[in-house]
Amino acid sequence: MIDDRFKLLERLGGGGMGLVWRARDLALHRDVALKEVRPPDPALAEYDPEAARLLRARVLREARALARVDHPNVVTIHHIVDGGDDAYPWIVMELVTGGSLQGRLDQGPMTPPEAARLGSGILAALRATHAVGIEHRDVKPANVLLRKDGRPVLTDFGIAAIRESTSLTATGSIIGSPDYMAPERVRGRAGGPAADFWSLGMLLYVAVEGYHPLRRENTLATLAAVLNDEVPPPHRAGVLTELLRLVLVRDPGARPDVGTLERMLT
Structure with a gap:
């Protein structure tokens, strides 16, 4: 109790x-x-x-x-x-009872329109939280819950509090999921909203392609791939292909802003 x-x-x-x-x-x-x-x-x-x-x-x-x-x-x-x-x-x-996006993707990939609807909801959540100064820092399928009607709910924002404390990250622990972490965050930089957009882009890539393009056999190899390897062009993304090409770039300043992403997803 x-x-x-x-x-x-x-x-x-x-x-x-x-x-x-x-x-x-x-x-x-x-x-x-x-x-x-x-x-x-x-x-x-x-x-x-x-x-x-x-x-x-x-x-x-x-x-x-x-x-x-x-x-x-x-x-x-x-x-x-x-x-x-x-x-x-x-x-x-609140208790969200429709399961997680990870559970949904374990059953198979999404169609591009289905993924775009999902992405629109997650992006709306990020816009709302960025407006009050909260970056998520760990956008991944396990942190997206689904309502019974399929609408996404972004959860587990608290990781931002740990990321801000250098004494906590100095232990060598990786705070966040390396395969969805933006390259600038892997390098230890502050990040910003664009880093959350990289994570959303990677989530959408996985949702439509059915696999993670930078996940390797262990954490260190995955981090190295995030920093150095090119993201292969998607084959199943359809109308999402251009969005993924634009957002999954290593220079955060070159990524689309939230308004551009909203228009593309719509």
């Missing part, structure tokens, strides 16, 4: 930022998704309490900023359970 209100029912998933649970809100009699925030290194609070304090403050800030975003393609934040300085927060979110 969390905060004398949320009863944990089952674990839904986990990653670099912690665990996600299905929970029952006993006050409102509804199921919610409850995110248990954890740093990549569980011992962080012991050997670097200042970094742990900074992480906690940033997670709270990101959650509060995200809570101000009212958008159908962005996961809704209902509540924050703040246990104080000695505990990491729990974030209470």
Whole structure:
């Protein structure tokens, strides 16, 4: 039982930022998704309490900023359970019940129009969150949930809080998914909205082609491919071919802006 209100029912998933649970809100009699925030290194609070304090403050800030975003393609934040300085927060979110995009793609690739509709929804989510100063930094199929009608919902924004703390990334941990990470982020640069657009482009490439063009046999080889290898031209992308060609370029300044991407997807 969390905060004398949320009863944990089952674990839904986990990653670099912690665990996600299905929970029952006993006050409102509804199921919610409850995110248990954890740093990549569980011992962080012991050997670097200042970094742990900074992480906690940033997670709270990101959650509060995200809570101000009212958008159908962005996961809704209902509540924050703040246990104080000695505990990491729990974030209470809407429960999206249609599965993840990763689960959908495991069944086979999408048609270009289907992928374009999906991309339009994800891009709308990125526009809304970029407007309040939040970059996602880990756009990938597992972080896109689907409503029952197929509309995408972007989730798991909290990784931005970890990326900002150099003391956390100095341990050698890779924060984010290397095969969807923009080249400039692999190089340790700040990124910006264009880096999220690269990740969206790679997601759409995978959605229509059915495979990842830069994924290699291990993480280091994948990172090297992201930095150095050319993205092969897609064969199944149809009307999305030009968009993928323009957005999957290594110079972030050469990528289309959000308005251009919106028009192309439409």
